[in-house]
Amino acid sequence: MHASPPRGLEVSHRIISERVARLELIKQKGVEPYPTKFSVTHTAAAVLEAFESLEKDQAAVAVAGRLLSKRGHGKASFGHILDRSGKLQAYFREDVLGPEGYELFGLLDVGDIIGVTGPVFRTRTGEVTVKAESVTLLSKSLRPLPEKWHGLKDVETRYRQRYVDLIVNTEVRRQFVLRSRIVSTIRRFLDSRGFIEVETPILQPLYGGAFARPFVTRHEALDMQLYLRIADELYLKRLLVGGLDRVYEIGKDFRNEGIDRTHNPEFTQLEVYQAYADYQDIMDLVEEMLVEVVTEVHGGTKCKYGEHELDFARPWKRVSYFGALKEAVGADLTGSSDEEVRALCVKLGMDVEAIATGKKPGAETGRAGAVQGGERGGQRAEARGVAQDGGGGAGGPVGGGGPGGAGWGRTMVRGRLLDELFSEKAQPNLIQPTFVYDYPKEVSPLAKDKGGSPGIVERFEPIVAGLEVGNAFSEQNDPLEQARQFDLQAQARADGALEVQPKDTDYLRALEYGMAPAGGLGLGIDRIVMILTDARTIRDVVLFPQLRAEALREEDEREDEGGSTPDAGA
RNA sequence: GCGCCGUUAGCUCAAUUGGCAGAGCAUCUGACUCUUAAUCAGGAGGUUGGAGGUUCGAUUCCUCCACGGCGCACCA
Numbered sequence: 248m249h250a251s252p253p254r255g256l257e258v259s260h261r262i263i264s265e266r267v268a269r270l271e272l273i274k275q276k277g278v279e280p281y282p283t284k285f286s287v288t289h290t291a292a293a294v295l296e297a298f299e300s301l302e303k304d305q306a307a308v309a310v311a312g313r314l315l316s317k318r319g320h321g322k323a324s325f326g327h328i329l330d331r332s333g334k335l336q337a338y339f340r341e342d343v344l345g346p347e348g349y350e351l352f353g354l355l356d357v358g359d360i361i362g363v364t365g366p367v368f369r370t371r372t373g374e375v376t377v378k379a380e381s382v383t384l385l386s387k388s389l390r391p392l393p394e395k396w397h398g399l400k401d402v403e404t405r406y407r408q409r410y411v412d413l414i415v416n417t418e419v420r421r422q423f424v425l426r427s428r429i430v431s432t433i434r435r436f437l438d439s440r441g442f443i444e445v446e447t448p449i450l451q452p453l454y455g456g457a458f459a460r461p462f463v464t465r466h467e468a469l470d471m472q473l474y475l476r477i478a479d480e481l482y483l484k485r486l487l488v489g490g491l492d493r494v495y496e497i498g499k500d501f502r503n504e505g506i507d508r509t510h511n512p513e514f515t516q517l518e519v520y521q522a523y524a525d526y527q528d529i530m531d532l533v534e535e536m537l538v539e540v541v542t543e544v545h546g547g548t549k550c551k552y553g554e555h556e557l558d559f560a561r562p563w564k565r566v567s568y569f570g571a572l573k574e575a576v577g578a579d580l581t582g583s584s585d586e587e588v589r590a591l592c593v594k595l596g597m598d599v600e601a602i603a604t605g606k607k608p609g610a611e612t613g614r615a616g617a618v619q620g621g622e623r624g625g626q627r628a629e630a631r632g633v634a635q636d637g638g639g640g641a642g643g644p645v646g647g648g649g650p651g652g653a654g655w656g657r658t659m660v661r662g663r664l665l666d667e668l669f670s671e672k673a674q675p676n677l678i679q680p681t682f683v684y685d686y687p688k689e690v691s692p693l694a695k696d697k698g699g700s701p702g703i704v705e706r707f708e709p710i711v712a713g714l715e716v717g718n719a720f721s722e723q724n725d726p727l728e729q730a731r732q733f734d735l736q737a738q739a740r741a742d743g744a745l746e747v748q749p750k751d752t753d754y755l756r757a758l759e760y761g762m763a764p765a766g767g768l769g770l771g772i773d774r775i776v777m778i779l780t781d782a783r784t785i786r787d788v789v790l791f792p793q794l795r796a797e798a799l800r801e802e803d804e805r806e807d808e809g810g811s812t813p814d815a816g817a
Numbered sequence: 818g819c820g821c822c823g824u825u826a827g828c829u830c831a832a833u834u835g836g837c838a839g840a841g842c843a844u845c846u847g848a849c850u851c852u853u854a855a856u857c858a859g860g861a862g863g864u865u866g867g868a869g870g871u872u873c874g875a876u877u878c879c880u881c882c883a884c885g886g887c888g889c890a891c892c893a
Binding site: 260261262263265316318319320321322323324325326327336338340341342356357368370371372374376390391392393394395396397398399400401402403404406415457458459460477478500502503504505507508509510514516715718769771784794795796797 | 818824827828829830841842843844845848849850851852853854855856861862883884885886887888889890891892893
């Protein structure tokens with residue numbers, strides 16, 4: 248499907264007209280082409296499974312699905328039908344169906360949805376087949392399916408018309424079934440541990456819990472502006488205050504940012520909060536949960552992703568943030584000064600000034616891709632906002648004109664450079680499932696300080712195949728400290744940092760009642776599904792990825808179709 | 818937002834240096850009662866994504882536009 252549909256439509260229109268003509272013939276025969284119901288006894292897979300006994304008993308089965316192929320041989324034909332479980336061959340004979348029945352079969356097109364009843368047998372070539380004693384048209388198809396051999400490859404059409412993609416590309420179908428199993432396994436895992444699934448507002452008067460520009464919408468009756476949530480975090484932690492000690496939510500977050508191979512504007516995120524736990528407990532939780540998920544979909548802890556053979560077996564590698572950095576750049580930057588970090592970056596050929604001022608060309612890459620779905624609450628991001636003291640975008644909190652690329656404040660350069668170093672040098676090497684823990688405080692203001700380690704917070708990210716798939720920490724539950732962080736953010740906001748969330752005074756009020764110590768986690772479901780289904784782009788694990796509007800000329804098509812009526816089937 | 822690449826029949830793809838736009842599958846007609854990329858014979862199907870330009874002549878070269886892919890930026 249390309250922008251304008253022109254000539255091609257004339258042809259497809261011809262094929263459609265032929266099918267419409269056959270549809271009319273079917274109606275003239277008194278056959279209802281769109282009946283309401285068909286009683287199915289077996290799926291295709293069930294027939295294959297139970298073949299031996301079905302054949303012995305000569306039991307008639309009733310199967311239904313889409314007719315994928317027709318191979319006519321005069322007074323007999325073969326065809327395959329596809330249902331939710333797979334494909335099954337059917338055999339149609341005139342002497343069984345009768346002249347009327349066989350004639351009706353002749354009016355069927357590949358793509359029609361039909362029901363077939365009859366006994367099963369094995370053909371001379373060994374394929375389990377239903378011998379049709381009756382055929383029922385269940386839905387007439389008017390559009391031709393893509394070619395049987397090469398299938399549908401055009402990615403644009405595959406995304407725009409996912410329904411066609413799902414019909415003809417079995418691998419795509421399998422992938423989305425797997426996605427569903429991954430999510431249900433996660434639910435089962437958490438449910439069995441006493442977590443309850445909750446639903447918090449998607450339409451929010453104040454957005455928060457991450458550092459991102461939101462989508463803005465409007466409630467007419469209330470006459471107020473609302474935002475689509477960018478994270479669930481602040482609402483879920485309110486529930487901890489309320490005494491729901493183990494909660495989780497799986498839902499869509501919306502971030503008004505660029506689209507690329509790892510970012511869709513709406514994406515699915517799991518957030519989990521467990522009272523009386525810290526980030527170490529959450530690490531265990533993540534390990535155990537993913538082992539269960541991977542085992543469910545792959546039958547073991549191993550999984551291929553691109554060139555890599557991943558193994559999710561416990562225990563995962565655990566490496567501190569500065570340890571990973573040291574391994575990557577050969578220098579221990581723990582407690583390093585701004586100048587030391589800067590000097591190292593210069594030595595490594597990084598454009599320090601550009602990074603520091605937020606204008607670096609062509610860097611900052613690793614982190615970007617990493618987090619969709621991965622990073623929960625955006626602790627780091629908030630930190631960033633806090634640090635911004637200059638430069639960037641002007642205007643209101645939302646929807647201002649600028650790109651939001653405010654310059655990095657002098658106080659924040661170290662954190663920014665560290666992050667850059669980590670994304671560029673350390674993260675890409677972390678292929679096997681790894682926990683990177685103990686992050687610099689500069690980039691994690693909602694996490695709790697690590698006792699005895701100034702400047703470090705209790706936070707970790709699970710990294711798989713070089714991608715951040717989540718973000719977790721021991722939650723900040725000191726209301727006064729949290730208020731200080733909010734005030735710092737307000738400062739950054741005033742300085743023009745578009746992505747910084749507004750101060751959420753109700754959230755602070757909640758914390759003031761007292762929130763149990765807790766560990767929290769955000770896990771990017773899309774990212775997890777990508778890894779477990781060996782998908783290269785997020786669009787392959789999102790059923791209907793966001794695309795620009797298609798130039799559909801529906802009216803024109805309709806008019807054209809009304810035109811000539813080919814001699815087909817007459 | 819920027820750069821590069823792409824868009825040819827319903828689908829998958831060809832087309833020498835600018836010289837009559839092709840194939841396979843699908844479709845249509847005919848034959849065929851165990852085929853399975855069924856087979857055999859015959860036919861139809863195109864304003865090469867859109868609009869301009871250069872040229873005797875444009876799928877091919879140039880400009881603009883639309884959509885997509887990749888990269889960058891943004892961001893998670």
